[in-house]
Amino acid sequence: MKTLFRLSFLLLMAGVLLAACSNNDQKPKETEASGAEYEPATIRIAYNLPAGHHISEGVEEFVKKIEEKSDGQIDMQVFANGQLLTDKDMNQSLLTGGVEMGMNSSTIWASTVPAMGIFDVPYAFETYEEVGDAINGELGGILRSEMEDVGVKVLMFADYGFGQFANNKRPLESPEDFKGLKIRSVGALPSEFIQAYGASPVFMGGGEVYMGLQRKTVDGATSGTTAMVQRNYDEVTDYLTVNNYVYFEFILGVNKDFWDGLPEKTQKLIEDTASETEEWIRHQTKLEDERTLQELKDRGMEVYEVPEEDIPFWKEASMPVWESFRNEAGAVGEELLDMVDDK
Missing domain, CATH: 3.40.190.170 (Bacterial extracellular solute-binding protein, family 7)
Known part of the structure; x- marks a missing residue:
């Protein structure tokens, strides 16, 4: 009987030791998980x-x-x-x-x-x-x-997204059609681009454009079609020119x-x-x-999409802007222009 008791005790202790070893094996994992938390x-x-x-x-x-x-x-x-x-x-x-x-x-x-x-x-x-x-x-x-x-x-x-032009005067089917228009601009180079086409840039915040078009403070604006839909340009302009002139x-x-x-x-x-x-x-x-280009069409805007074969002509008329960027950005600008022009 004593022998049986002793044997049972030894088996119990062995189980305790195995459990302890098993717990010890898990501790590094718990520590690792704790250490993985973000500060x-x-x-x-x-x-x-x-x-x-x-x-x-x-x-x-x-x-x-x-x-x-x-x-x-x-x-x-x-x-x-x-x-x-x-x-x-x-x-x-x-x-x-x-x-x-x-x-x-x-x-x-x-x-x-x-x-x-x-x-x-x-x-x-x-x-x-x-x-x-x-x-x-x-x-x-x-x-x-x-x-x-x-x-x-x-x-x-x-x-x-790509930038386009909306206006309330006439279809813009060539750079010459921009002459004499006042176009809302968003920065220095976009303004030079507008000037290169013969129009006058007007700086104006995005939230002011609708009223500016409505009151004819400006004749048109440049933006993406996503913004044109959100800001209801179709209510205050009739014409949209899709020329993907800027990204x-x-x-x-x-x-x-x-x-x-x-x-x-x-x-x-x-x-x-x-x-x-x-x-x-x-x-x-x-x-x-x-999606938004189609929505502007559905809302009744007259859309002119510049044919791909005409883009070189539109690009050539914008070359003064390339030169301005080259002068402004220096050697780095020259390097970047080479990259985009060689693609």
Whole structure:
């Protein structure tokens, strides 16, 4: 009986030791899981595009994924549709750390980083695929480097779409048809382009365009068809010219000093999510350009689509703008122009 008791006791102790060993084996995994948690961080992100725009939808999904994947440890505080900063104030705030992340147009960035004006060079890009290849290649690398030199890391190039012209005077079927018109512009190079065609550029905020057209302060405006639909250009203009003269690009940037202070794991999460979002936005851009062009036709606008064989003529008339960009952006600008002209 004693022998049986002793044997039972030994078996019990063996089970206890095995269980202890098993628990010890699991401890490194638990420690590893604990160490994988994201450090708490608060990131303010500001942008000015309206809700419902495909870029806005992309940004909101970007924010949602980061918070979900970090299990809420990274708190993304979103200030959309100009709630915190205007387009004019955005860049300075981002450069000084007034806000950690911000999205603004490449046109506005070009006043600080001249190389960003490449997207405003007329007819530099012909297709959505060309833009994607350029941004993912050497051209994108140069632009990212130029931005970092002033203190901003580029997280995402967000495609807005091709630029077109709407006006309430007459069909614009050649560069000569622009002569004498007052056209709302959005930046330095777009203004030079308008002047190259014989029209007068008028600087005006996006929210002022409808009233400006209605009151005939301007005769027309340049924008993407997505904005034209959202802002009901069809109510105050009759004619739309589709010449894909420029590719509007938005930049999601983060203050470089703030970025350098984030843990590597957090940086990787943000970069990976930004890359996924950038691809989604580019895909949506083409779909949205096609959808909104058709909607403007359905709403009754008279649309003239410049034939592909006529584009070289339109491009030739815009060459003074190429020269202006070359002078403004220097050696870097020359390099970028060679890239887009040799494609």
